[in-house]
Amino acid sequence: MNDTKHHITDVVIIGSGAAGLSLALSLANYCKVSVISKGALTEGSTMYAQGGIAAVFDKQNDSIESHVEDTLQAGAGLCDREAVHYTATNAKQCLKWLIEQGVPFDMEFDEKGKERFHLTREGGHSHRRILHAADATGKAVQSTLISRVQAHPDITLLEFYNAIDLIIDKQAQEPVVKGLYVYNRKKEQVESISAKFVALATGGASKVYLYTSNPDVSSGDGIAMAWRAGCKVANMEFNQFHPTSLYHPELQNFLITEAMRGEGAHLKRPDGSRFMPDFDERAELAPRDIVARAIDFEMKRLGANCVYLDISHKDKDFIIEHFPTIYAKCLSVGLDITKEAIPVVPAAHYTCGGVMTDFSGKTDISNLYAIGEVAYTGLHGANRMASNSLLECIVFAHAAAKDILSKIEQHPEPSGVPAWDESRVTDSDEEIVITHNWHELRLFMWDYVGIVRSTKRLERALRRVELLKQEIHEYYANFRVSNNLLELRNLVQVAELIIRSALERKESRGLHYTLDYPELSDNPMPTILKPKSN
């Protein structure tokens, strides 16, 4: 019990995506930083981001006010105007910082032959303001930032370390974070880290749903850890679903771009009939949330596992030229999209809610920060506008760095933390319990707490989550931890927060749609949940 390996650092950052690595690079010239990542350093949603990052670069035609107004419009009346303004105002300088780090955004020549950034436009934006690196912006950001942190002498990278729980001193005048316990996945042992400051940059929680566009690491760990530690969380009912991800056992989490519908693909039922014209006069070109709801409705009505996206009526060369990646990927699993329809389902894509922070990324607990998708800053409101999320990662990473650096000099050296106690646990003999509960949780979240909700479905899900929570808690108390068990424990916690938030919202707004309250309320407020200990 006392041979726990112990690390000491100034700032420990949990997560190696855009948020975590930006924070690390902004701090490391001034203090010692450790970044821990649950899987490989590359693995997180950042790596898979396609479109780009929003910022006003075209001063002639665009303005910060316009970026603010578009974001507020997308957020359906629930954004915090100040947070939106803060983000949009800081966007350009954050993008310049990324450019200085070496991110290769696409360039073009203007009419006078001068080089400038190529800006694209995406849903919700009234101007061209998206910087991008072809259609793999996230990969460009992730690999650039990784090469920078790897080259920095004062950044320690702990790969395959899974953060278990924060260590909080609750005896202090106000609760203060002292460090955390981590599970070293390679050595299969628990270690501890003490630090002056801790930052959660653990990404979103979309893995709580059966179908998701996110990588496996998106299990809401940071939200669950912060909640257990005593932080408030907000707006957990707002999950963004992408309408069309491939439904295929050999190729999961693969998005089929909305551009395919833009180029004339039809959505069809298993019997081959089209259904979008029955739901909206814009048919397949209706907005993302309407298409996702229609697919969900048809799947539930027919008891179907998926619907089909069909572009095979178009010319073969046209399809291959416009969608080379999708064509190749689908062909790799034996699906020729020039001849047959693509099986698709909607997929959980983005967690708009999270750990409540101020504009410096500070949470309710002293010295604990939350940045990136794990956080609720008020930026996204009831619906996230495309390309604002990577932006939020950088803007709030920089803000958190500034705040930490303003305090670090006066902060005493990190103190010791209690050793991890394994004296009462044994090795699990029934791993099947974890596998089963994992699947059950993600399935009922999909069926009852997905795109279309009702009070009855939510209450049904809550009863199941309570049972699972109890079972997982007993398991956690009696058996040695494993990666799957830690993730399941967090997923079930996040599921409960989503359900409780959804039950509190007595209206349909943005990404939250319930059959029992289909109208908008007159006075919308964020849903804020407080842990009992607060």
Ligand SMILES: Cc1cc2nc3c(=O)[nH]c(=O)nc-3n(C[C@H](O)[C@H](O)[C@H](O)COP(=O)(O)OP(=O)(O)OC[C@H]3O[C@@H](n4cnc5c(N)ncnc54)[C@H](O)[C@@H]3O)c2cc1C
């Ligand atoms: C397919 C796809 C396309 C997207 N396209 C865009 C786009 O074009 N533009 C845009 O702005 N946004 C886009 N997004 C959203 C955006 O990519 C994410 O919101 C953003 O990358 C989140 O960054 P992050 O740093 O907060 O978290 P992530 O990049 O998800 O990183 C989380 C990190 O935390 C680590 N971690 C998690 N739990 C633990 C734990 N317990 N212990 C240790 N480490 C842990 C993970 O290992 C990982 O390193 C897209 C998302 C997806 C999935």
